[in-house]
Amino acid sequence: MLALLTRRFGDLDAADxxxxxxxxxxxxxxxxxxxxxxxxxxxxxxRNTLIDQVRRDRAxxxxxxxAAPELTAHHTRDHDTDEEGDLIMDASSLGDERLRLLLLCxxxxxxxxxxxxxxxxLAGGLTAAEVAAAYLLPExxxxxxxxxxxxxxxxxxxxxxxxxxxxxxxxxxxxVLYLVFNEGYLSRGADHVTRVDLMAEAIRLTRQVVDELxxxxxxxxxxxxxxxxxxxxxxxxxxxxxxxxxxxxxxxGWNLDEITEANARLHSAMTxxxxxxxxxxxxxxxxxxxxxxxxxxxxAAIAELYAQLGRMAPNPVVxxxxxxxxxxxxxxxxxxxxxxxxxxxxxxHLLHATRGELxxxxxxxxxxxxxxARELTSNEGERRHxxxxxxxxAARGR
Amino acid sequence: MEFMILIHxxxxxxxxxxxxxxxxxxxxxxxxxxxxLMDGGHWVSGANLAPTSSATTLRHTPGQAPxxxxxxxxxxxxxxxxxxxxxxxxxxxxxxxxxxLPVNSGxxxxxxxxxxxxxx
Numbered sequence: 001m002l003a004l005l006t007r008r009f010g011d012l013d014a015a016d017x018x019x020x021x022x023x024x025x026x027x028x029x030x031x032x033x034x035x036x037x038x039x040x041x042x043x044x045x046x047r048n049t050l051i052d053q054v055r056r057d058r059a060x061x062x063x064x065x066x067a068a069p070e071l072t073a074h075h076t077r078d079h080d081t082d083e084e085g086d087l088i089m090d091a092s093s094l095g096d097e098r099l100r101l102l103l104l105c106x107x108x109x110x111x112x113x114x115x116x117x118x119x120x121x122l123a124g125g126l127t128a129a130e131v132a133a134a135y136l137l138p139e140x141x142x143x144x145x146x147x148x149x150x151x152x153x154x155x156x157x158x159x160x161x162x163x164x165x166x167x168x169x170x171x172x173x174x175x176v177l178y179l180v181f182n183e184g185y186l187s188r189g190a191d192h193v194t195r196v197d198l199m200a201e202a203i204r205l206t207r208q209v210v211d212e213l214x215x216x217x218x219x220x221x222x223x224x225x226x227x228x229x230x231x232x233x234x235x236x237x238x239x240x241x242x243x244x245x246x247x248x249x250x251x252x253g254w255n256l257d258e259i260t261e262a263n264a265r266l267h268s269a270m271t272x273x274x275x276x277x278x279x280x281x282x283x284x285x286x287x288x289x290x291x292x293x294x295x296x297x298x299x300a301a302i303a304e305l306y307a308q309l310g311r312m313a314p315n316p317v318v319x320x321x322x323x324x325x326x327x328x329x330x331x332x333x334x335x336x337x338x339x340x341x342x343x344x345x346x347x348x349h350l351l352h353a354t355r356g357e358l359x360x361x362x363x364x365x366x367x368x369x370x371x372x373a374r375e376l377t378s379n380e381g382e383r384r385h386x387x388x389x390x391x392x393x394a395a396r397g398r
Numbered sequence: 399m400e401f402m403i404l405i406h407x408x409x410x411x412x413x414x415x416x417x418x419x420x421x422x423x424x425x426x427x428x429x430x431x432x433x434x435l436m437d438g439g440h441w442v443s444g445a446n447l448a449p450t451s452s453a454t455t456l457r458h459t460p461g462q463a464p465x466x467x468x469x470x471x472x473x474x475x476x477x478x479x480x481x482x483x484x485x486x487x488x489x490x491x492x493x494x495x496x497x498x499l500p501v502n503s504g505x506x507x508x509x510x511x512x513x514x515x516x517x518x
Contacts, residue, residue: 157401
């Protein structure tokens with residue numbers, strides 16, 4: 001019976017649940033008399049349960065498809081016509097459909113900006129106006145991007161299926177979600193009230209991926225990382241819209257519920273013994289989020305984690321972060337020694353800003369580094385901050 | 399669906415000639431690839447072209463007779479050198495088949511066929 005229902009509905013777990021439910025129903029129903037064909041009775045009850053479930057799923061799925069009418073035009077048509085047929089065909093779970101849609105939006109044959117736009121517009125269900133506002137683009141540009149992408153998806157033959165190289169494809173999907181999250185995190189300023197919360201959207205979509213792929217440690221690692229950052233995002237900017245550095249943030253304003261959930265997510269990810277860059281970044285973010293005061297931060301451990309991250313995915317920015325951690329653990333001169341060996345970041349303002357801070361802490365002339373950093377950034381808030389630091393250190397030097 | 403895999407590569411990079419060590423293995427990998435396409439029902443057509451030094455281009459200008467030019471239509475770092483026309487379920491399968499091509503440099507462009515008059 002289970003095999004029959006599974007074959008008909010394509011979902012073993014749901015079929016199993018339905019049979020169990022039917023047996024429980026039978027316990028009471030059969031007290032007044034056992035039916036002529038108990039097996040047929042059980043089968044009918046279980047089947048009806050499954051049909052109800054599929055109908056409910058189908059309603060949610062229809063909402064999902066309304067977000068992407070062109071992509072899934074043929075599915076929508078199936079729903080409207082062949083009732084019995086699509087009940088059997090459409091037995092895959094709603095979460096699975098969502099995952100397929102996310103994977104399609106992040107297909108590697110689409111460019112990065114398009115992946116982001118499609119993910120938010122189709123899988124996330126934001127309006128074109130909301131996505132455009134979040135990325136400071138004209139709405140027409142965003143709409144055009146989505147239209148062009150839908151055309152490519154159709155014409156190039158990109159399928160709405162779970163790909164054979166799932167891990168690789170999930171890697172692309174996670175990178176897109178992380179980019180969306182970072183955009184929300186970094187752009188959060190005085191105008192955040194008028195802009196859609198990209199951080200919350202990224203967290204919601206990452207959660208869907210984790211729910212659908214519970215064995216993927218990196219997906220859950222990314223969710224933990226996003227939660228840690230989100231937990232302290234409201235303290236990153238002061239009332240005037242100025243950036244507040246981590247060490248000066250009001251830790252009582254951090255969201256403890258989110259930190260607690262992030263801790264649990266990270267723990268769960270790490271039990272799978274499949275380390276990856278998102279998990280390492282989450283561990284680092286967790287060190288900060290769980291330190292009661294800035295002075296309590298375990299900088300030696302963080303420096304080692306950045307070294308580990310650098311071995312997984314060599315990147316000069318990671319090395320820059322390691323230099324900061326080493327400076328915090330072993331003093332500014334140790335950090336400067338790491339910076340001196342760093343190449344490839346000469347045009348990156350944060351390299352010079354960091355060098356300035358470390359020079360200042362070591363009591364050496366730092367104004368030129370701050371000045372160089374200021375020249376390299378166009379962010380007004382950062383320019384003001386760097387000009388102030390340049391003036392302070394120049395005055396102290398004299 | 400049908401897809402064309404357009405093979406672009408640097409002609410000037412050294413290549414093996416008959417008799418060189420490794421030449422037979424090199425050719426064997428292409429034969430094996432072709433056989434794999436045929437066995438899997440993916441083969442439609444394919445060709446390896448003579449180098450662009452042998453190319454002739456006809457340039458059309460409206461109202462004038464076409465001009466015959468010595469050489470390929472564009473001077474590029476990588477040249478169009480050959481193609482496969484394959485049958486695949488969707489783009490993902492086409493990409494997987496293209497990945498198996500025995501090339502280790504250059505670019506493979508994958509384009510769906512919009513219309514082919516002699517298609518069955």
